[in-house]
Amino acid sequence: xxFNKIIEILKSKTRNKIRIKNNFKKIEKKRSDKLYAxxxxxxxxxxxxxxxxxxxxxxxxxxxxxxxxxxxxETETIVLVHNEGLRNNKKTVIAEELNLPEFDFKKIKFEExxxxxxxxxxxxxxxxxxxxxxxxxxxxxxxLLACELEENKKIVKxxxxxAQKNKINLVGFAKTxxxxxxxxxxxxxxxxxxxxxxxxxxxxALNENEALVKLxxxxxxxxxxxxxxxxxxxxxxxxxxxxxxxxxxxxxxxLKADLTARISRREAKSEKNRTILFLKKMxxxxxxxxxxxxxxxxxxxxxxxx
Amino acid sequence: MNAENNVVxxxxxxNVSKIFIRIKNNSEVDVGxxxxxxEKNAKYYIKIIDLNISSQLENQFIEEIAGNNxxxxxxxxxxxxxxxxxxxxxxxxxxxxxxxxxPPRNLPKHxxxxxxxxxxxxxxxxxxxxxxxxxxxxxxxxxxxxKVKLPSNELVSHHMLVVAATGRGKSNFAKVxxxxxxxxxxxxxxxxxxHGEYYGGRGIIGLSHHPNRKNLRFFTPRFxxxxxxxxxxxxxxxxxxxxxxxxxxxxGAQKEAMQLFYRKFKEEWLSNMLKMDIxxxxxxxxxxxxxxxxxxxxxxLNNSLELNDGEGIVFSLKKRExxxxxxxxxxxxxxxxxxIIDTNLVGDEAEKIISSSIxxxxxxxxxxxxxxxxxxxxxxxxxxxxxxxxxxxxxxxALAKGTNIFERITREGRKFxxxxxxxxxxxSLLPKEILSQMNTKVILGLPAPSDREAVINSxxxxxxxxxxxxxxxxxxxxxITSPFLEFPLPVKIHYFNDLIKKSRKEKxxxxxxx
Numbered sequence: 001x002x003f004n005k006i007i008e009i010l011k012s013k014t015r016n017k018i019r020i021k022n023n024f025k026k027i028e029k030k031r032s033d034k035l036y037a038x039x040x041x042x043x044x045x046x047x048x049x050x051x052x053x054x055x056x057x058x059x060x061x062x063x064x065x066x067x068x069x070x071x072x073x074e075t076e077t078i079v080l081v082h083n084e085g086l087r088n089n090k091k092t093v094i095a096e097e098l099n100l101p102e103f104d105f106k107k108i109k110f111e112e113x114x115x116x117x118x119x120x121x122x123x124x125x126x127x128x129x130x131x132x133x134x135x136x137x138x139x140x141x142x143x144l145l146a147c148e149l150e151e152n153k154k155i156v157k158x159x160x161x162x163a164q165k166n167k168i169n170l171v172g173f174a175k176t177x178x179x180x181x182x183x184x185x186x187x188x189x190x191x192x193x194x195x196x197x198x199x200x201x202x203x204x205a206l207n208e209n210e211a212l213v214k215l216x217x218x219x220x221x222x223x224x225x226x227x228x229x230x231x232x233x234x235x236x237x238x239x240x241x242x243x244x245x246x247x248x249x250x251x252x253x254x255l256k257a258d259l260t261a262r263i264s265r266r267e268a269k270s271e272k273n274r275t276i277l278f279l280k281k282m283x284x285x286x287x288x289x290x291x292x293x294x295x296x297x298x299x300x301x302x303x304x305x306x
Numbered sequence: 307m308n309a310e311n312n313v314v315x316x317x318x319x320x321n322v323s324k325i326f327i328r329i330k331n332n333s334e335v336d337v338g339x340x341x342x343x344x345e346k347n348a349k350y351y352i353k354i355i356d357l358n359i360s361s362q363l364e365n366q367f368i369e370e371i372a373g374n375n376x377x378x379x380x381x382x383x384x385x386x387x388x389x390x391x392x393x394x395x396x397x398x399x400x401x402x403x404x405x406x407x408x409p410p411r412n413l414p415k416h417x418x419x420x421x422x423x424x425x426x427x428x429x430x431x432x433x434x435x436x437x438x439x440x441x442x443x444x445x446x447x448x449x450x451x452x453k454v455k456l457p458s459n460e461l462v463s464h465h466m467l468v469v470a471a472t473g474r475g476k477s478n479f480a481k482v483x484x485x486x487x488x489x490x491x492x493x494x495x496x497x498x499x500x501h502g503e504y505y506g507g508r509g510i511i512g513l514s515h516h517p518n519r520k521n522l523r524f525f526t527p528r529f530x531x532x533x534x535x536x537x538x539x540x541x542x543x544x545x546x547x548x549x550x551x552x553x554x555x556x557x558g559a560q561k562e563a564m565q566l567f568y569r570k571f572k573e574e575w576l577s578n579m580l581k582m583d584i585x586x587x588x589x590x591x592x593x594x595x596x597x598x599x600x601x602x603x604x605x606x607l608n609n610s611l612e613l614n615d616g617e618g619i620v621f622s623l624k625k626r627e628x629x630x631x632x633x634x635x636x637x638x639x640x641x642x643x644x645x646i647i648d649t650n651l652v653g654d655e656a657e658k659i660i661s662s663s664i665x666x667x668x669x670x671x672x673x674x675x676x677x678x679x680x681x682x683x684x685x686x687x688x689x690x691x692x693x694x695x696x697x698x699x700x701x702x703x704a705l706a707k708g709t710n711i712f713e714r715i716t717r718e719g720r721k722f723x724x725x726x727x728x729x730x731x732x733x734s735l736l737p738k739e740i741l742s743q744m745n746t747k748v749i750l751g752l753p754a755p756s757d758r759e760a761v762i763n764s765x766x767x768x769x770x771x772x773x774x775x776x777x778x779x780x781x782x783x784x785x786i787t788s789p790f791l792e793f794p795l796p797v798k799i800h801y802f803n804d805l806i807k808k809s810r811k812e813k814x815x816x817x818x819x820x
Contacts, residue, residue: 068386217381218374244385245371246363252385 013183020181020193027201027215030240031233034064036129037253038074039142040122041261042114043268045275046291051082054114055271056095058125059260063241063253071260074125078271081113093117101151108149116149123147123155130162130170138169138229138237142254145172145226160228169229169237173254177224187212187222203235211235215242219249312421315395317343317414324771325352325413327395327420331388335395336445338775338796342421343414348404349427350414351793352397354445355771360394398771400793407792428452430792436461437486439479440799443783448798457790458486458493461746462688463725464789465716467696469733469761470750475782476729477503479748480692481802483727484644485516487690491642494687496635496668498661500694502650507532511803513644517810523638525631526648527619536634538648540660541626542576542611549663552710553699554610554655560603563595577623580608581616610655619651620660632667639668642687658699665691666711672722689724691715696728697735705737716743734760746788750799751779767794 038060045053055078062070077095084090091105091113098121105113126141133139145160147153163170179186190204190212200217206224211231214222215238227234244252279287314333319326329335335354343350361368374382384390399410407430428442434455442452470476480497481504487493497504505524506512513522514534524535547564550556556564568575570590579587579600587600616623638645647664649657668689675683691712698704699712715726733741734756741764749769752758758776762769767787769776772794776785782801787794 063385066383066385068389218377241385243382245374245382246367246384248374248382256386 016182018182018184018189020189022193022197023205024194024197024199025203025205025232025235026199027203027213027235027239029236030243031236032065032240033233033237034062034134034137035140035237035241035251035253036060036062036133036137037140037142037251037257038122038126038129039254039257039261040118041258041263042118043263043265043271044114045078045268045271046287048287048290051080052111052114053275054079054081055263055268056114056118056121057261057263058118058121059257060125060129061253061256061260066240068256071256073260074128075121077121079114079117081110081117083110103149103151116152119143119147120149120152120155123152123159126170127155127159127162130159130166130168133166133168135167136169136233138171138234139163140171140173140238140251140254142175142258143172144174144224145170145228163228167229169234170227171229171234171238172226173238173251174224174226179224187224191220191222201239203231205231213238214249215239215251216249221249223250312424313419314341314422315420317416317418317420318394319416320397320413322410322413323398324355325397325399327352327354327397329357329393329395331392335393336447337778338443338445340400340423340442340444340796341395341397342423342427343418344421345414345418348402348412348414350402350410351400351427352420353400353772353793353796354395354397356396356774358394358396359391361391363390423449423452425449425451431455435459437483437490438800439482439486439786440782440784440797443796443798446780446783454786454795454797456483456486456746456786456788458490459688460790461725461788462493462690463720463723464745465719465725465743466690466727466746466748467733467741467744467761468727468729468748468750469731469752469757470779471731471753473781474751474779475784475799476731476750477501477694478782478802479750479784479799480504480727480729481513482800482805484692485513485802485805488513488516488518488521488644491521492687493690494639494642494644495690495692496639496645496647496664497692498647498649498657498694500649500657502648505532505535505646505648511806513646515806515810521641521643523635523643523645524648525635525645527651528648535648538620538631538660540621540631540663542580542621542623543573543626544630544632545576545621545659545663547575549659549666550607550610552705552708552713553658553662554606555707556603556606557599559596559599560606563591563599563603566591566594576607577616580604580613580623610659612653612656618656620649620656632664635664636668636671639689640686654698661693662699662711665715669711669715669719669722669724672724676722683723686723690727691724692727692729694729696730697732700728700737700740701735702737703735713740716740731757733757736760738764746790747786749776749779749785749787751781751783752776765794767791769794 040058042054042056045055057073058075060072060074077098080094082092084092089106091110093100108116122141126139130139145156147156159170177187181189194202202214204212209228210226212222212224213235238251241251241253242249247255276288314335315327315329318328337354337357339354341352343352401407402410431454434457436455436457438453438455440454441448441450442454468476468479484495487495503510504512506514524532525538526532526535527538529535529537547568567579571578584597584600588597611621612618613621635645649660699710705713712726715724719725741760745766747761747765749761758773765787766789769787772785782799784797784799785794786797
């Protein structure tokens, strides 16, 4: 019964063919110019209810002419997120040796704060790299450039200024996109239309600084990018770097940056044990019991995955 | 090549039995290679026993990549290929060198660099005095400047086993080793040569082509064809019943009959037994030997000695004039000579009687000298008896006929400075006790698993991880295990013909300039 209903809904959604503007540009060349890719990873170490400890790692990789010339963990830090009081809703973030601004987290969910801090650190790393970069080079950041948080917006603004001044391509690359048109996935509509037109690699401009891209003829993946710079150049460079056989159609340097930044479950566990030991040493034995009483999900997950 | 270029990998994990090395891309490390991991106070000698291809990607992605390779030829490549796809070497620590060599009771650290060997790493081999048999071999490569010597003085009386499938270079090794012994006066050797390949001539390069052949003696039935040879002739009067026991298939009654006639006729026992008629012999035995026994015994002995009207290729019923062959060989041994006994023209049993009778006389002489004249015994050279097709005299089937002199030497020879060098392609036919007495083993490629197992299980050094390497050994490539070597050494054996050519050239040059 339920499936009949699903089929009925889906049929109604796909019944009408959605027409889109022909904004397609075929990507005909590949450029192997220097490309910087930045990504971050984070994990939860401890959740104390009104506070949690997380680890964030930001990495940057650089490729030139297809060869890796730089691969480094740029930032690695433990972050404490603290809800000072439920009445005043004041949430603070403390990270050792990082000069973090006073964020305004009022509208942001407590558990999502760490994601915003990570984005902030990614953008800060991007800004630092942009200052080192030269004309014609490309900076690729995981995720779109549009930000909710005021502090992040400020950094993006600075980044755009430097990129435009020095003629550097600045690209935000979204791994996941939820764009709908008439209740349907817009990326899929654009992809199907591209296929109908017989296009194999293309760029589809959404607006002045936004586009959808399909970067490899043997891949079905379409991504959304936000960019500042020459779209033709950008698409040709992305196209060159999206030919890795393990992940056709996705820029390999971003994968490499992700792998470098990623914090494994094992590493998170080790950080947790280290922290518990430290807290015990400092006379805070109750913390371990607090943590044990809160959440059994992780333990169940571990058992299930063995 | 600087030190960094020499680095081929880094230690990533392992234990004292097996250690894993991430191999640097394009380093061309092979199974059998010896690598060095040098730390502050220790140098680890690591042998590669296996190689794996590995990747940071999960199998399903690797399969996907292979699929992409097969289905889409264009518009794809592998970024960071060297980082993501590589080889992992599985090694075993042979020894740790600190001030001396020690068994592996410790491990190198994570990420310790592993490099190729240098000449300096094998300087300890230069300290070995003895016979140069080849170059150190690393995988398929032979290191021309690292020579491997076998310490002949220690090794000879501790017995050797040379094993290989057909065509892998057993005889070549034996010739190379004996050539080396020719240059050492403290060692003597008797080579039983059933295939006529050691002395040389008629298009075959042999030991006679060695420029320094003055201590080479050749006993052959074809003495007229070889100007420097001596006749191999054994007279019946020099043989004893024991020379047949354990060689010829004899019943208890037949053995007793031989002993009886030996007591009766003394040195004429054999010629009388073969010349006299059955009735006379029966009469002589005073009824203690049955007619049928005498009949069978006469037939067996006649066949074994390959006699025709009292004369054979080697054996003769005629009365000897002059010195016996045994005395001649004994004298030659005492003088530190290398003696080749040509048994090419005789059959299997006759050959065994020849080798057994000669070996028995020499071994008994050494034994007697040790007891009666220890001073004289100490001056005697070490003696190595070399024989091919070892299972014929040391095999399980052969020993079922009773013990023989070769088996006795493997057990007792060491005390009397007498050793055997048994050559075979089927070591699995030899009993475990015999195999484990062969302290030095020269292994030259054994495809049969049972033969490999027999050799591996009886080796004084642990070579249980080298089974694959032993199987893959190519012609002239050997693995040598010996208590007199620091660890099992992979060797590329010299090619005998090249050695002879080189020796002759060197001698010509010395004379030329001299």
